[in-house]
Every structure is written in structure tokens, then in C-alpha cells.
Amino acid sequence: MSKSKRLMELMMTVNRMRKFTVKELAAEFGVSPRTIMRDLQELGELGVPLYSEVGPHGGYQVLKERILPPIAFSEGEAVAMFFASHALRHYQSLPFEAEASSALQKFYFYMPGDVRDRIDEMKNRVDFHAHNRQQEVEGLGILLEAAVRQRVVTIRYENKQGDSERSIQPVGIYASNGFWYCAAYCFLRRGFRLFRCDRMRSASFDKTGIKPLDLRLIHLGNWEDVGREERIEARIVAELSREGVQRCQGELSHVPFIEVREDGTGRLNQCVPESELPYFAKFFLGLGSEATVEEPPELIARIRKLLEELTAKYGTM
The missing domain is CATH 2.30.30 (SH3 type barrels.)
Incomplete structure (x- = not known):
């Protein structure tokens, strides 16, 4: 086995193992302990965070913040990974915001020049839009x-x-x-x-x-x-126009159960917690004529009450 190939396999091996000794690695790769010691030193110089412990139960460990081994991507795979990470920029808050930005920069920096040119040409040709909320989320x-x-x-x-x-x-x-x-x-x-x-x-x-x-x-x-x-639930049944189907599928937090017909219209039939009826009353009121709620009576009554409040508010203008 060539040295470069051995170093590559050694990097993957130490990343996979929680703890190891020079003797164990030497036996696995069929080389001398001295060779493994030199290889481990080179891995350390390449950035693999190794920690050594002395004593009868000592050995080597890879620190928690370890560096993953290199992975070979095709050009198409690399472009796809870049844009998957690039799409996250629309979210003001992420659970791994700094890591996503760092990964994106690494992907772009280490790509060949012609691949970077291709990405630059595609940036203004493809996008993944998400609602841009102003609230920052911590935690x-x-x-x-x-x-x-x-x-x-x-x-x-x-x-x-x-x-x-x-x-x-x-x-x-x-x-x-x-x-x-x-x-x-x-x-x-x-x-x-x-x-x-x-x-x-x-x-x-x-x-x-x-x-x-x-x-x-x-x-x-x-x-x-x-x-x-154990929860008190209500079943919502509503007839939806084509636009109503699209709005429900795109705007509700969970994709609701909708029976979609060939012409694009549909029928929503789904149980929701009764406590969420005020939210759905406002939602269906916003759909206007694109939805006709049939059940439950409590939801219909809430929509009527909202309409009465709006009529009282704007009817005198």
C-alpha cells in the first residue's frame, strides 16, 4: 500500500475509532509501530486533532471537534451541495449558522476555477425562497x-x-x-x-x-x-379551490390531508387540536372565496365573528 493511500485510510480509521493504540494500528495496516508513529505525526500536521495518553492504559484519542476525512465529490454533487447550503442564507437564524457559513466558504474556495465560474453563473439562475422573518431566534x-x-x-x-x-x-x-x-x-x-x-x-x-x-x-x-x-380535537372539513389547495399546502405549518382532484381543487379533511381553532379561523378568513369551511360549527362561528368585527370596523368609513 502506498503511503498516500495508507494516510487516507488511517485518517478514516482514527476518525471512526474512539480510542486506539499504535500497536493496534500497526497490526491493522501491516506496518511497524515506528511507521505508524510517523504517520500519526503527519496526520497531526494536516490538522487531525489527536490527543495522546501515557501509562499502561494509554493510547491515542481524536478530540471531539475532529476533522472528517476527505470525501471525493463529482462536479455535479459539489454544485448540489453548494446550493443546498447556499439556500440556508434566507433564514435569519439557524441552529448551526456559523458552521453552515464556514462549510459554504470551504466548498467554494477549494473548487476548481471552472466549477466556481459555473456556480457564479448559476447563482442568479436558481434560488430556494423562504419567508424572511425579522425575528431572530436564539437557542x-x-x-x-x-x-x-x-x-x-x-x-x-x-x-x-x-x-x-x-x-x-x-x-x-x-x-x-x-x-x-x-x-x-x-x-x-x-x-x-x-x-x-x-x-x-x-x-x-x-x-x-x-x-x-x-x-x-x-x-x-x-x-x-x-x-x-388525551387531546381534545376538532375535525376541519373544507372545500378548496385550486388556489386554496396551493395556499393550504404552502402556508400551513404541517401539510394537511387534502384530497386533490384532477382539476386541482380539493377537499381538506383533518383533525387539529381544538385550541388551534382561533388560528384556523383567521387563516380561512384570509383565503376568502378560495375556501368554504363545512365543519366544525365552532370554526364557522369564529369566522362569522371575525367578519362581524371587520364589518363594524370598516363599515362606518
């Missing part, structure tokens, strides 16, 4: 780390009733229509809730000793189904 990194590591977070949350402090265990975060949302178990309400991240005035890891729940099997794809039988 996205904490919420994401807590979801992955099964930790409890203390938040100061703002709603219509004012600010409240509560402990939550995040399931995950996602962006929709320019807003960041956090699905989490709320220890105050003793159930799963959806929180707007821009309404979190602060977020920090819990220091009161609340024992985390085992939510390893709960994720963004199924959290709403957990404990659904």
Missing part, C-alpha cells in the same frame, strides 16, 4: 442538542397570557414559512406541545434535576400521534 442549537441527547430545557415563553417559565424536553425543531418550531414534551402541561421558537425569550439546559423522559422512539414524524387520545 436553536440548545433545543436541537437537547432533542438529540434527551435533555430537559428551561424556557421563558411568551404567549397571549404573558410570559411563563416552563421545562420542556424537545423532540425536534423544524422551519416552516420562515418560522422555527419546536415539538416538545411540556412538563407543565404534561403532554406534547408545539412551540414557536421566536417566542422563547430564553432557553437553557435545566438545572433543577428534572428527570428526562425516554423519548428515543419519538421524533418529528410521529410526535403528534403520541397521546392524541
Whole structure:
């Protein structure tokens, strides 16, 4: 095996292993311990963060902030990765904002000149638009780390009733229509809730000793189904025009269940928490004639009340 190939495979091996000894690596690669020592020194000079421990149980470790081994991309793959990261610039807040910017710069800087020219030509030809909200969101990194590591977070949350402090265990975060949302178990309400991240005035890891729940099997794809039988829900049924279908699919935080017909019109039939009916009343009022709500009666009554308030407000002008 050539030295360059051995160094490449050695870099991937040490990144994969938590801890290793020179003797183990020498046996795996079929070279002398002295050769492995020289190779490890070269990897250190290349930027691989190695840490050595002396003693009978010593060895080498790769620090937590390790450098990943090189990956060979085709030109098309590199361009696709660049624009996938480039699209994130529309979000004012990201859980890995600095890392995304750094990765984008590395992709662009190390590409051949002709590939950079191609990207420059494409920048004004393709884009991925997202709603640009002005609210900055802090704590996205904490919420994401807590979801992955099964930790409890203390938040100061703002709603219509004012600010409240509560402990939550995040399931995950996602962006929709320019807003960041956090699905989490709320220890105050003793159930799963959806929180707007821009309404979190602060977020920090819990220091009161609340024992985390085992939510390893709960994720963004199924959290709403957990404990659904304990929630009070209402079924919304509405006829939608073609534009109404597109608006519902594009603007609602979750893509609703819509039966779309061949002509593009559709019928929405979906259960939602009863507490969200005020939101849907305003949403369907904004759709105007593009939607006709048939159920539930409570939602129709709320829409009528909003219309009466608007009529009273603008009818005297």
C-alpha cells in the first residue's frame, strides 16, 4: 500500500475509532509501530486533532471537534451541495449558522476555477425562497442538542397570557414559512406541545434535576400521534379551490390531508387540536372565496365573528 493511500485510510480509521493504540494500528495496516508513529505525526500536521495518553492504559484519542476525512465529490454533487447550503442564507437564524457559513466558504474556495465560474453563473439562475422573518431566534442549537441527547430545557415563553417559565424536553425543531418550531414534551402541561421558537425569550439546559423522559422512539414524524387520545380535537372539513389547495399546502405549518382532484381543487379533511381553532379561523378568513369551511360549527362561528368585527370596523368609513 502506498503511503498516500495508507494516510487516507488511517485518517478514516482514527476518525471512526474512539480510542486506539499504535500497536493496534500497526497490526491493522501491516506496518511497524515506528511507521505508524510517523504517520500519526503527519496526520497531526494536516490538522487531525489527536490527543495522546501515557501509562499502561494509554493510547491515542481524536478530540471531539475532529476533522472528517476527505470525501471525493463529482462536479455535479459539489454544485448540489453548494446550493443546498447556499439556500440556508434566507433564514435569519439557524441552529448551526456559523458552521453552515464556514462549510459554504470551504466548498467554494477549494473548487476548481471552472466549477466556481459555473456556480457564479448559476447563482442568479436558481434560488430556494423562504419567508424572511425579522425575528431572530436564539437557542436553536440548545433545543436541537437537547432533542438529540434527551435533555430537559428551561424556557421563558411568551404567549397571549404573558410570559411563563416552563421545562420542556424537545423532540425536534423544524422551519416552516420562515418560522422555527419546536415539538416538545411540556412538563407543565404534561403532554406534547408545539412551540414557536421566536417566542422563547430564553432557553437553557435545566438545572433543577428534572428527570428526562425516554423519548428515543419519538421524533418529528410521529410526535403528534403520541397521546392524541388525551387531546381534545376538532375535525376541519373544507372545500378548496385550486388556489386554496396551493395556499393550504404552502402556508400551513404541517401539510394537511387534502384530497386533490384532477382539476386541482380539493377537499381538506383533518383533525387539529381544538385550541388551534382561533388560528384556523383567521387563516380561512384570509383565503376568502378560495375556501368554504363545512365543519366544525365552532370554526364557522369564529369566522362569522371575525367578519362581524371587520364589518363594524370598516363599515362606518
